[in-house]
Amino acid sequence: MTQAQLLSRQKVAVIGLGGIGGGMAGQLMLAGKHDVTICTRNPLDVMTFESGERAARLPLNTLADPAGASPVDWVILSTKAHDTGATAPWFARLCNSRTRVAVLQNGVEHEARVQPMCPTAEILPAIVYYNGERIRPDHFRMRRVTDYELAVPAGDLADAFSALLDGTEFRIFKSDDFKTMQWRKLLVNVVANPVTALTRQRLGVLHRDSIKELCLAVLDEAVEVGRAAGARFDENEAQRTLDTVLTYPGDAGTSMYFDCLASKPLEIEALTGAIVAAGKRFQVLTPLNSALLALLKAISDANENTVSSNVSV
Numbered sequence: 489m490t491q492a493q494l495l496s497r498q499k500v501a502v503i504g505l506g507g508i509g510g511g512m513a514g515q516l517m518l519a520g521k522h523d524v525t526i527c528t529r530n531p532l533d534v535m536t537f538e539s540g541e542r543a544a545r546l547p548l549n550t551l552a553d554p555a556g557a558s559p560v561d562w563v564i565l566s567t568k569a570h571d572t573g574a575t576a577p578w579f580a581r582l583c584n585s586r587t588r589v590a591v592l593q594n595g596v597e598h599e600a601r602v603q604p605m606c607p608t609a610e611i612l613p614a615i616v617y618y619n620g621e622r623i624r625p626d627h628f629r630m631r632r633v634t635d636y637e638l639a640v641p642a643g644d645l646a647d648a649f650s651a652l653l654d655g656t657e658f659r660i661f662k663s664d665d666f667k668t669m670q671w672r673k674l675l676v677n678v679v680a681n682p683v684t685a686l687t688r689q690r691l692g693v694l695h696r697d698s699i700k701e702l703c704l705a706v707l708d709e710a711v712e713v714g715r716a717a718g719a720r721f722d723e724n725e726a727q728r729t730l731d732t733v734l735t736y737p738g739d740a741g742t743s744m745y746f747d748c749l750a751s752k753p754l755e756i757e758a759l760t761g762a763i764v765a766a767g768k769r770f771q772v773l774t775p776l777n778s779a780l781l782a783l784l785k786a787i788s789d790a791n792e793n794t795v796s797s798n799v800s801v
């Protein structure tokens with residue numbers, strides 16, 4: 489290894505080894521440029537990682553107890569939004585004054601969720617566009633669904649993050665209007681995720697005419713809320729969003745669909761819940777999103793109870 493390679497080698501911790509964390513871990517391990525630790529509740533020594541035509545068996549350095557963690561250059565958070573608070577013990581051990589944090593989650597409140605756990609760290613919110621699936625406990629698949637895999641707000645931190653991921657297959661978009669991009673992704677998630685979770689069908693279900701009609705009505709509400717919150721949407725934003733979602737592979741699932749099948753709590757407050765809450769704040773009516781929220785919350789609460797009763801057995 490050359491001096492330059494040694495100098496650019498960084499310590500990276502990925503918190504959360506699910507669809508998105510698995511994609512990040514797989515890419516970082518394939519590139520082989522950094523010392524990567526995976527912080528997970530279920531340790532794993534080796535993973536199978538598929539990306540496009542490529543498949544590899546990759547060794548992993550996983551850690552299940554925050555007590556064994558020490559400060560790193562970068563933390564990459566890839567848990568569900570509602571699990572963010574539970575990662576505080578990891579942040580307490582992984583961060584020092586030089587640590588930078590990339591938050592790979594859906595929703596629009598990345599910094600607000602994470603900053604309390606690492607008050608002095610620079611935080612880079614990232615929108616994730618790749619589709620990640622944990623097919624089996626040790627087998628992860630990453631699929632490209634659009635022109636780039638990650639979007640971040642343009643600036644020095646974005647440049648440092650791009651440099652960190654140099655040598656991976658990730659294409660990173662640096663945005664001058666990140667707020668609009670966050671809301672655009674939220675629009676995708678407030679139709680793709682609830683519809684696949686409630687119907688227990690993969691994205692192909694969105695091609696049904698009656699579902700397209702429902703999605704457009706849900707999107708009309710969400711677009712109005714997003715505009716009130718400051719997103720700079722196009723005139724035909726709802727149709728544009730639906731057209732985008734319809735280009736995704738019909739046999740791909742969504743993160744909420746996978747949680748529904750696995751009877752886990754659902755990431756609803758950060759997605760549909762964010763539309764309903766902002767609608768109340770800006771006095772925009774959101775009856776369809778509120779209905780979806782009520783239905784999803786009933787499923788999520790039942791799943792939460794199943795998880796806690798399993799834990800207490």
Ligand SMILES: NC(=O)C1=CN([C@@H]2O[C@H](COP(=O)(O)OP(=O)(O)OC[C@H]3O[C@@H](n4cnc5c(N)ncnc54)[C@H](OP(=O)(O)O)[C@@H]3O)[C@@H](O)[C@H]2O)C=CC1
Pocket residue numbers: 503504505506507508509527528529530566567568569571574575592593594616617618619620621622742743755
């Ligand atoms: N999957 C996808 O295609 C996409 C997902 N996203 C977003 O990315 C984020 C991550 O989603 P996704 O990867 O699908 O989620 P997953 O549920 O697949 O993975 C999250 C992982 O975080 C782990 N976790 C939760 N709490 C902790 C903790 N305290 N310590 C360590 N690990 C923890 C979970 O562990 P355990 O298994 O033990 O529960 C799980 O493995 C979400 O915000 C999602 O909306 C965005 C775009 C696409």
Ligand SMILES: CC(C)(CO)C(=O)C(=O)O
Pocket residue numbers: 594616617618619620676677680681741742743744
């Ligand atoms: C865009 C989509 C639906 C792709 O996986 C996603 O963000 C998710 O699954 O949460």
